[in-house]
Amino acid sequence: MKFPSIDYDISLELLECCMETYRQWESDGEFMIPANYSLVSTIKACAIVELEWFGFIIENEASVIIAFRGTKSDLDWLADLKIEQELFPFAMNGGSVHSGFLSIYKSCREMIIDIVKQRATTKKIYITGHSLGGSLATLLAFELANSEICNPNIYTFGSPKVGNIKFKEKYDEIVRQSIRFVNLYDVVPLLPPFKVDVKPIKIHLEYVQVQNAITFAVNKSSIAKSHHITTYLEGVNKMKKQYDYTPTFTYKLRDEDEMLEEKI
Secondary structure, eight states: OOOOOHHHHHHHHHHOOOOOOOOHHTTTOOOOOTTOEEEHHHEEETTTTEEEEEEEEEOSSSSEEEOOOOOOOOHHHHHTTOEEEEETTTTTTTTTTEEEHHHHHHHHHHHHHHHHHHHTSSSEEEEEETHHHHHHHHHHHHHHHHEEEEEEEEEEOOOOBBBOHHHHHHHHHHOOEEEEEEEETSGGGGGSSSSSEEETTTTEEOOOOSSSSSEEEOOOOOOOOOHHHHHHHHHHHHHHOOOOOOOOOOOOOOOOOOOHHOOO
């Protein structure tokens, strides 16, 4: 597989935007906008039953950045646990995706897509998110690419899995610029598990990751700290300093051999 080139300056800029989405949530809507950007819109989305701050859209003369935050509230955690799958309703043959992530995405997508349509012909579109925010970014990038609104540039950090094999295959086909940063000591990118049995109704679900994993290793000796956004900032900064850094592809899909056997 030919691996896309990585612009670590852009990666860090987008990661800083992700950090501001957490500030937005913690400060009831207040956050810092980079000096050379202006605010287009804030993003509120519904987690189960309540609207919450979930990110923002900013722009400059050349680019638009759409940033989503990760899990913060109790309702966010409940959405994370809704691991049953639904067909992705905004793309033909798009596979099935995580029900909780999709419910949040549905509540904010129309406003975001309208804004992108107005700007996509003249500006680059960057989509980013950490943790749960990475899942929302993935769904948005998939819809934009599938609808041929634009070819988005997506950078996620510590994102969990979003959908099944069919979703992953279609995503990898149409989303051309997709970078997924993964800390090897972070368990969240491994979740939900590849195979999920929903009892007592005996439904068997499969979850796989989308392309393209750029990995680093920063061990913070706890699950939460190894997943924290500041750990991703530390890891990406280290990768930038190591100009001869070669990605370690540790996250080989566990089911690749099984998929090959099924096709044969």
